[in-house]
Amino acid sequence: MTEFDLVIRGGTVATASDVFAADVGIANGLIVALGRDLGVARQEIDARGRLVLPGGVDTHCHIEEPPAGKVRNADTFSSATASAAAGGTTTVIPFCMQEKGGVITPSLRDYHRKAEQAMIDYSFHLIITDPSDAALAELPGLIEEGHRSLKIFLTYDNMVLDDAETLKVLALARRCGALVCIHAENHAAIAFLTEALERAGLTQPKYHAWAKPVAVEREACHRVISLAELVDTPIHIFHVSGVEPAEEIRRAQQRGLKVFAETCPQYLMLTADDLDKPGFEGAKFLCSPAPRTQADKEALWGFLRDGTLSVFSSDHAPNRFDDRHGKKVEGEDAPFSVVPNGVPGLETRLPILFSEGVSSGRIDLPNFVALSATNPARLFGLHPRKGAIAVGADADIAIWNPDRKVKIRNANLHHQVDYTVYEDVEVTGWPEITLSRGEIVCWEGEIVGHPGRGRFVPRAPYEHIAPTGRFVTPFDPVSGRTVKGS
Ligand code: URP
Ligand code: ZN
Ligand code: ZN
16 A cells, blocks of 8 residues: 655654654655655655755745835746755745835735745745834734734834834734844944945945944844843844854843844855955945954854854845846946845855855754754744654655765856855755655756745744743833733
8 A cells, every 4th residue: 555655765864953864754745754664655765875854944035025116136936936945945934025104914915926926835024114003003913814923124224113113013023922033233323334435435345344344233133132122022133244243142042031043144154355356246245234254254153053043044135236126226336335235045045054064064964954944943933844854744855965066156046146146166965856845846956846836834823922021120011011020
């Protein structure tokens, strides 16, 4: 009798805690058995000499966002999710952005419609650009529908929230059960430094890093941690770039606050010197926060190992380089302040972490699985359905050849961006086969899944978003009640 739709046979399975030899039995899109010598299956994959890992969960990526002026995202849900799958990722959480001055629901319906072309499963963070009464009135219903994470920016002209607005969002998240993610940089300081640099005629891409020194990130991290502490709301800090902000986060965690944080490949691989390439080339590397120093790059590994930074995301930003809708939107001599921010990275996220982390001996395999899949799934309420190799989990699996050497070339990637910041970087370890809910979606670099097979994953309340119950005074400003034991 055929018991399984598919058996992955003879591989080495790794989870966030263990590494063991096992076959993986799959039926109806789920993992239904783990063990030696599993019985017959309709289809088999020979995984001898391969690692069988949970498909990656990328909880910070920008996909098919609406045009901002003349700037257009190069990727669609179809191309971005194909690229993610080719890089071993099986779930993404991109963003639905509230239009400034508008409400959220129409944008969200639009995102859901666009995401119908996704090849792998997805959920959404809701970006709050304007916590008006109307927007705040919509949020409880949208959170209840399963959009259990909000994102706010402490910088960027058209998105920045001040402290009062930030507190409003944090308080609402606590009331409704949602995690608030933060882009933490000090807006006024950046504006001040940018203006001074421009007055001095220092406008090339390299001055982006001078306009956004680490102090602007460290200050914003400290501030938002303090605001979250006042209302006892868990937060997640996006794209931590170096030692000083990471130390703020570690201190908060040591004080028992629910402060979570991520970093991204660009902060392990780039420094501010990469912005200082001839001509306009440095614009390819321009992202926020800015890449830091060699010492920051190296130190971030320690924060990844000790759990200060528990998530590794791509922050994929699909701006083309040679295109009047991307980095060159204002031309090749444009000042850094008008160059679209961000670097592409959905497909290279995991090969970079595997190669620089596992193959280079900086992290072990369970740590890789935790950072790339299990922790993000847990933090965003997708676990144990996603981010796990366990009986009952979705059969979202990446089969890796740990010894395969690949020279990264943009021409071989599946996104629609015309460059990668990792051109010619050689990595050791590559995902050769990716399965989403038991279906092969990428086989040896060839996309075999079809757009539209991805599904929205709604998220129910979960442990990470529960408050700590600790207040800085004997008064809880969210419930309006006097509390004991503070
Ligand atoms: O430079 C970046 N990170 N661009 C993408 C948007 C954001 O700030 O996350
Ligand atoms: Zn950001
Ligand atoms: Zn981002």
